[in-house]
Amino acid sequence: MNDKKPAPGRGNNNRPANKKTSSKVAQPAAMRPGLAARLCAARLLGAVIEKKTSLDGLTDSSHGHPQYLALEMRDRALVRAILGAALRNRGTIERAINKRLERPLPDNAVALKHLLHVAVAQIFYLNLPDHSAVDLAVEAANADPRNRKFAGLTNALLRRLSRNKERALAHTLQPETNVPEWFAKSIEQAYGAEKARQILTMHGFEPPIDFTVKGNPQEWAERLGGMALPNGSVRVKTIEGSLTDLPGFAEGEWWVQDVAASLPARLMGNIKGKRVADLCAAPGGKTAQLALQGADVTALDLSENRLKRLNANLERLGFNVKTVATNLLDFRPDELFDAVLLDAPCSSTGTVRRHPDVPWTKSPQDIEKLAALQAKLLDHAATLVKPGGIIVFSNCSLHPAEGEEVARKALQNPLLEACPITQADCPGLDDLITEEGFLRSTPADYPAEKFGHDPELAGMDGFFAARFKRKA
Numbered sequence: 001m002n003d004k005k006p007a008p009g010r011g012n013n014n015r016p017a018n019k020k021t022s023s024k025v026a027q028p029a030a031m032r033p034g035l036a037a038r039l040c041a042a043r044l045l046g047a048v049i050e051k052k053t054s055l056d057g058l059t060d061s062s063h064g065h066p067q068y069l070a071l072e073m074r075d076r077a078l079v080r081a082i083l084g085a086a087l088r089n090r091g092t093i094e095r096a097i098n099k100r101l102e103r104p105l106p107d108n109a110v111a112l113k114h115l116l117h118v119a120v121a122q123i124f125y126l127n128l129p130d131h132s133a134v135d136l137a138v139e140a141a142n143a144d145p146r147n148r149k150f151a152g153l154t155n156a157l158l159r160r161l162s163r164n165k166e167r168a169l170a171h172t173l174q175p176e177t178n179v180p181e182w183f184a185k186s187i188e189q190a191y192g193a194e195k196a197r198q199i200l201t202m203h204g205f206e207p208p209i210d211f212t213v214k215g216n217p218q219e220w221a222e223r224l225g226g227m228a229l230p231n232g233s234v235r236v237k238t239i240e241g242s243l244t245d246l247p248g249f250a251e252g253e254w255w256v257q258d259v260a261a262s263l264p265a266r267l268m269g270n271i272k273g274k275r276v277a278d279l280c281a282a283p284g285g286k287t288a289q290l291a292l293q294g295a296d297v298t299a300l301d302l303s304e305n306r307l308k309r310l311n312a313n314l315e316r317l318g319f320n321v322k323t324v325a326t327n328l329l330d331f332r333p334d335e336l337f338d339a340v341l342l343d344a345p346c347s348s349t350g351t352v353r354r355h356p357d358v359p360w361t362k363s364p365q366d367i368e369k370l371a372a373l374q375a376k377l378l379d380h381a382a383t384l385v386k387p388g389g390i391i392v393f394s395n396c397s398l399h400p401a402e403g404e405e406v407a408r409k410a411l412q413n414p415l416l417e418a419c420p421i422t423q424a425d426c427p428g429l430d431d432l433i434t435e436e437g438f439l440r441s442t443p444a445d446y447p448a449e450k451f452g453h454d455p456e457l458a459g460m461d462g463f464f465a466a467r468f469k470r471k472a
Contacts, residue, residue, distance in 0.1 A: 037075040038136045039143065040067045041082040042114040048087065048357045050110065055083060055357035086121035087356035088204050091177030093120045100157055105150075112147045115140055116154065123162050130162035175200040179359040183349075186364070190400050191442065198444035199398070199462075205455045207353040209236045212262050212285065213254040214292060214317075220254060223247050230428020231266070233259045237457050252317040257285040260350070260441040260463035263432075264343060264394035265289035267425050267439070267467050274338035278321075279328050279381055282306030284313045286343055291319040295339075298322040300331060329380050339390040342381045344374040346395035346402050350462025353443055371401045375409060382415040387472040390419065394465040398442060403464030407438060410468065419469040439465040 044065060047053040058065045059080055097116055119137035122128050141147040141154045176184040188196040210233045213220040217228040226236035248254050265286045272294030278287045281299035290297045301307050304325040314321060347362045347370055378393050385391055395402055410416055420437025423430035432441050443459045451457035
């Protein structure tokens with residue numbers, strides 16, 4: 001279970017290619033091994049950059065892009081690795097390419113640019129033979145009538161980059177250019193130049209895997225080959241094989257959940273035996289936490305399909321909760337709850353390490369719209385709690401417009417008063433508590449110095465949380 005909540009519209013919005021589109025790239029009768037994966041990666045990269053299509057949707061195992069679904073599992077994994085590297089390092093790759101071109105590529109050579117980015121991502125960042133990346137890129141260029149005339153350029157450019165990739169990387173490392181300009185500027189405005197640089201640098205590294213465990217964290221750290229974190233999560237750098245093969249999966253002893261995502265449910269206080277609502281619950285990581293803490297949980301979500309996934313996850317974990325498929329703004333319970341958790345839909349900009357398409361598929365307008373929705377949801381959440389009850393508001397956005405600003409405005413609601421988060425609520429993570437009593441994490445928190453200077457073990461998702469109490 002990966003406890004990440006998509007924003008509205010962040011699902012699979014791609015459609016099968018029509019005949020006109022799909023016929024642009026010739027499909028050789030006996031396609032060379034690996035070529036289909038590279039062609040697919042270039043196509044999906046174009047869908048992300050040009051059409052703002054969610055990478056999650058494009059690579060969904062059931063409803064993803066047809067070109068992706070046609071691949072074997074091994075090639076699907078390769079496509080995801082290529083796209084992750086290409087999106088995390090887009091500015092670096094762009095500069096490396098442009099620096100070695102005698103003249104800029106034509107404005108309409110969009111498909112060629114995606115093909116080159118896919119190839120350079122392999123050469124710079126993946127443990128694959130450089131000659132294979134070059135040869136397959138040339139073959140991919142020849143397979144596409146739009147790119148055929150650039151096959152010679154593709155060959156020369158990529159061979160030059162592969163011969164001098166260490167030098168090329170050293171001269172192009174500018175993490176602030178690996179995201180759109182608006183994104184970099186907004187992060188700097190929110191956190192200052194130095195913290196913004198740290199955040200954007202961390203976006204370049206694949207994240208570790210965090211587990212929320214039912215039992216003793218230290219014991220599970222030993223069994224899973226990781227380390228116990230101060231909040232009780234277990235962190236593993238990488239795993240071999242499938243998550244489902246790890247000890248404890250079949251028995252429902254743990255679920256995957258970033259350490260930052262695990263914090264909001266821990267802010268509810270003692271909820272054993274109390275009626276608690278998880279208001280935007282799917283996929284259910286926080287729901288499971290509330291159940292583990294002994295609450296009588298009601299899980300709400302707008303989507304029946306997402307609730308089916310939630311129920312499947314909770315069944316493996318051995319938890320029973322009530323579920324309600326409804327628009328939260330229309331929900332009127334027969335009895336008020338003792339506490340509610342509102343992990344609201346957001347831009348997901350705190351999860352860029354895991355979802356590197358986010359800066360390219362979101363916009364400032366999306367953040368503005370989502371912040372307005374969050375304010376409405378929080379106002380309604382206040383009406384669902386008994387006087388004296390707790391409301392925790394959270395989301396995985398880095399942008400204060402979706403976090404701090406929403407929480408401050410909420411204090412104008414006559415039903416709500418602040419219930420500041422304290423250091424005792426977040427043992428070992430007290431530096432995440434702000435002066436206002438909010439919780440704010442970024443990918444630059446949990447720095448590499450705490451993990452043997454290994455950035456791939458460091459960091460956490462960007463998260464915000466605020467706690468309120470309903471006035472008596």
